[in-house]
Amino acid sequence: MDWLEGIWDNLWALPSGAWAAIAAWATVLIAGGTVVVTGRYAKKQVEQAREQIGQAEQARIEQAADAQKLRQEQAQPNVVAFMEPDENHWGFCDLVVKNFGLTPAYDIMLAFTPELDVTPFERLDTGERVTHLMYPREIPMLVPNQEWRTNWDDLASRNEADTQLESKFSALVTYRDSHGRALNTEAVLDWTPLQAKVTVETKNLHSLAKDLEAKLGAQNAQLASIARSLTEFGDEHKGVWVYPTDADAERARRAEVSRQRAERVRLAQERREQRLSQRAERRDGGGE
Numbered sequence: 612m613d614w615l616e617g618i619w620d621n622l623w624a625l626p627s628g629a630w631a632a633i634a635a636w637a638t639v640l641i642a643g644g645t646v647v648v649t650g651r652y653a654k655k656q657v658e659q660a661r662e663q664i665g666q667a668e669q670a671r672i673e674q675a676a677d678a679q680k681l682r683q684e685q686a687q688p689n690v691v692a693f694m695e696p697d698e699n700h701w702g703f704c705d706l707v708v709k710n711f712g713l714t715p716a717y718d719i720m721l722a723f724t725p726e727l728d729v730t731p732f733e734r735l736d737t738g739e740r741v742t743h744l745m746y747p748r749e750i751p752m753l754v755p756n757q758e759w760r761t762n763w764d765d766l767a768s769r770n771e772a773d774t775q776l777e778s779k780f781s782a783l784v785t786y787r788d789s790h791g792r793a794l795n796t797e798a799v800l801d802w803t804p805l806q807a808k809v810t811v812e813t814k815n816l817h818s819l820a821k822d823l824e825a826k827l828g829a830q831n832a833q834l835a836s837i838a839r840s841l842t843e844f845g846d847e848h849k850g851v852w853v854y855p856t857d858a859d860a861e862r863a864r865r866a867e868v869s870r871q872r873a874e875r876v877r878l879a880q881e882r883r884e885q886r887l888s889q890r891a892e893r894r895d896g897g898g899e
Contacts, residue, residue: 688716709758
């Protein structure tokens with residue numbers, strides 16, 4: 612403790628100029644420390660700012676890339692194969708290939724696994740037995756919202772078919788966009804959901820036209836039959852007779868006419884037989 616008291620006594624014994632120098636050096640040391648601390652803090656702030664700027668730039672680049680990718684996806688074709696029930700005929704389904712994109716699709720190729728089967732039938736023109744759906748393996752082009760469609764089959768016929776038919780099919784559609792890039796879409800075509808479908812048949816103008824067509828067809832067939840019968844009426848026995856009188860009285864009159872005609876025929880036959888008998892007697896008398 613003596614040495615500390617000695618230092619303290621010596622400090623008090625210093626002149627005022629020394630104390631001013633000490634104060635100046637203390638100010639310099641404090642300022643230097645402040646500068647060091649401030650510099651480190653400023654450096655840290657600069658590094659954080661640079662990191663934030665880098666992150667923002669990276670985010671901007673990624674957003675620009677995502678936006679460009681989105682624009683490309685929105686501008687490219689999107690061709691899909693699917694099955695669609697016929698709105699006018701319950702149970703019937705169409706195979707549809709449609710471009711849902713905003714640009715044309717080129718060189719569309721269709722492939723199904725397994726091949727699309729149908730209820731077996733025979734072609735009217737060749738008699739050939741058909742077991743699979745006919746469709747184009749390649750479609751040259753489909754513009755936006757354009758589709759290719761054909762009737763595939765109907766559910767009732769598939770259920771009653773004498774052969775086992777597949778219910779689920781995988782579809783692969785490959786095509787090119789306007790820049791020649793290869794694209795493809797996959798889909799599943801399944802008849803199973805239609806099995807449990809319940810629908811209410813609604814009559815529309817198309818249904819009315821179909822009903823009228825069927826009724827007119829039946830009436831035309833009846834008129835044709837009548838026309839054929841009329842062409843066969845050529846004489847009294849095949850003509851059309853109209854009697855403006857009571858049916859029973861007409862039947863009685865016709866019966867009487869028939870009886871009289873039969874009586875005349877009988878009398879004529881008797882007279883003929885009498886003449887033949889007289890001729891025979893004269894020949895016999897002349898011979899004697």
